Amino acid sequence: MDGDGDGAAEPEERSSSPGGGGPGAGGRKPKVVIIMGPTGSGKSRLAIDLAAHLPVEVVSADSMQVYRGLDVLTNKVPLDEQQGVPHHLLGTVSPNVEFTAKAFRDSAVPLIDEILSRNNLPVIVGGTNYYIQALVSLFLLDDSLDHMDDGHLDETPGDEHDDCEVDFNRDRNALTFDRLKDIDPVAAQRIHPNNQRKINQYLNLYAQSGLLPSELFQGTTLENWGRIENSKYDCCFICVDACLPVLDRYVEDRVNCMVEAGLLNEVYDIYCPNSDCTRGLRQAIGVREFEDFLRVYIADVGDSETSCSHDEYRLKENTGLTLASLPTNQLKVLLQEAIDKFKLNTRRLVRRQKRRIRRLQTLFGWNIHYVDATEAISSQSEDSWIKQVVQPSLQCVRSFYEDRVTIMPNVEAPKSSATEFLQRNLWTQYICKACGDRVLRGAHEWEQHKQGRAHRKRTARLRKSLNRGLVTAVEQER
Template sequence: MRIPIVSTACKQVQPLVSFQGGGLQAGLNMETFFRRKDKVVFVIGATGTGKSRLAVDLATRFPSEIINSDKIQVYKGLEITTNKVTDDECRGVPHHLLGIADPHSNYTAADFCLHTSSAIDSILDRGKLPIIAGGSNSYIDVLHHHPQFSLRYECCYLWVDVSLPVLHAFMSERVDRMVAAGLVDEVRKMFDPAADYSRGIRRAIGVPELDEFFRAEARGTSKKTREGLLNSAIEKIKENSCTLANRQLQKIRRLHPQWSWNVHRLDATEAFLRRRRRQDSDEAWENLVAEPANMIIGEFLYGEGISAMIPSTTTAGTGGLLPAPTAVSIATR
């Protein structure tokens, strides 16, 4: 069954669904084996690490368009709760598969592969670089291991990493900002006591956690009881957000030895620490993440000879997660 497609903001580009003449549905032939591979960039990492920011940074330096690979942000609605990039954050960069699926549908990895294949082809046809960014590593893994994907595309993977204790503190603060921005009211508008929290956008962290609070509101429970339920729900949202980040990082570390991909780890921990200290975090982000990523992608697109210009800070502050590599690339196929 085809997933219903709906519109959204942020220069959203609707997916093409004919898939004729190319894409992952095209049959194997000799041309597939010998053609020059098109290039695709992935930005991966746990939730909250700055993947969207880096993708947009790169898209302002290289003619690019971004494909969302977050399995919840693909649904329409709940912009605050799902932490979709805003129009200002998009900085004019076209985005694909962001808020395009009906919120009550069941968007699958197969749907993602089909729509991503179409988006990649349309971006390449415009002479631009496809950048796939998001935290749903299972989607990326399925796409990469599709029978034809590795035959058609040469890929570079940028892994944005942040030390978990620092990331957890940031996630807690981010939830508070989301609540202040209207998360509770946003979820209240779609509350349904008979809803299925295992399907569609209602799987998003922030929706099932508020169920008991909204039921108490409907019953006219005392204000004190409601306040307690709301505070408990917010703490649960923070806890589940941190748990999600842990799972995503564990999955990256588990899959990484199997991938044998061109993966580059960029440690953004210091930028996050400076933000908490109210110091110049933008400078740290530029030095430790954006500029090294710029050099890596420059070499990936235009050939060797640029790597010597990559700052040594690329591998600084590993947070104890991995030994600092002697070169920027952790794995090179």
């Protein structure tokens, strides 16, 4: 795919200096382009298409694609589809380590400097928005905080929507959560008792710095995390977006394609009973979802009298053959449930990503230029993709480097009101009785939850049940 529509690459563009002559040249901030958006929107595709017109080098800002392994599950761009465009931080980190926001910042900054020194254009691409915040926000660029575990800053304050109802070790979770409550009850109120990853991050922060997480979040972090006025870089933010029904259909199709392309072999190879799914590559959506299936599958294979080794029943790359070869109906049901969970959790991820991008714009005033890929994705039309996504994005980047226009006017959200909103509501916990005592953190999450269709349905059923109970009670009194 050449991403044409504006003609071939122009020699005079490629010989110019996108970074303004290298880091800090002429006292100006280095310029970088950042492509954001929910999963499935086409961020990587856009970056490669821009390289047909500009001297692009891509720096991945995806918290799972940075790891080696699970290439199909994490949807890494295959080498033959990168079209010769250099990609950095793609499959370079050991799958067993925790690659924090700080680690990303420390890796990305020198890469960007190198790209600029080559007179090329750094394009940061990814859906992990806290990586992008770590790169552009002043707070994490303060080296005096390097001794701290910046993993606790892996989300926008108040925007914590992990799938924390998953509980793999209830006893261990309870112990660490109780410890956090003893140390910092305010911080403990902010997170779900089963969110082991966040609990450990808060405990590590306290152990290494002696600072209470709640005090840190309500202090300098809150004022600077997400602010880009004094950022190291001059940023052009482009968000590739699409409507939810189209993204949902695309996610369904993409997961099916992943299964056909060998996803089952990947999760089979990485499967390890009772492994820690809160660190490294095993955090990826699509790993835990298949654990129940793999546990029963391996047990069945080991007990099979017709099998001499596990290799005879090794998961096949084609899902149709896999389903046909499974020895029991139970396994077929478990496999289909795992695939459905994978799809569901990916759709949830899409919604979290969209919410976080909106908050970066409304709370912190990021100048984000949106390009709508809805028609291009739904119609699978190359022409629509070029006209509605590539061309507008290319014009934004050209204008950004020529300093002719502002990419997008600031959203009217005064700093003081945004900060006061977070300070007032960040640590408030809500419990929804109608939804099974679900815990919500912050007024914004509570309001979003109340507007959800599932909550409204449960509330309506609860009201009807209460009304029927009252009628029955009155009739019994008579």
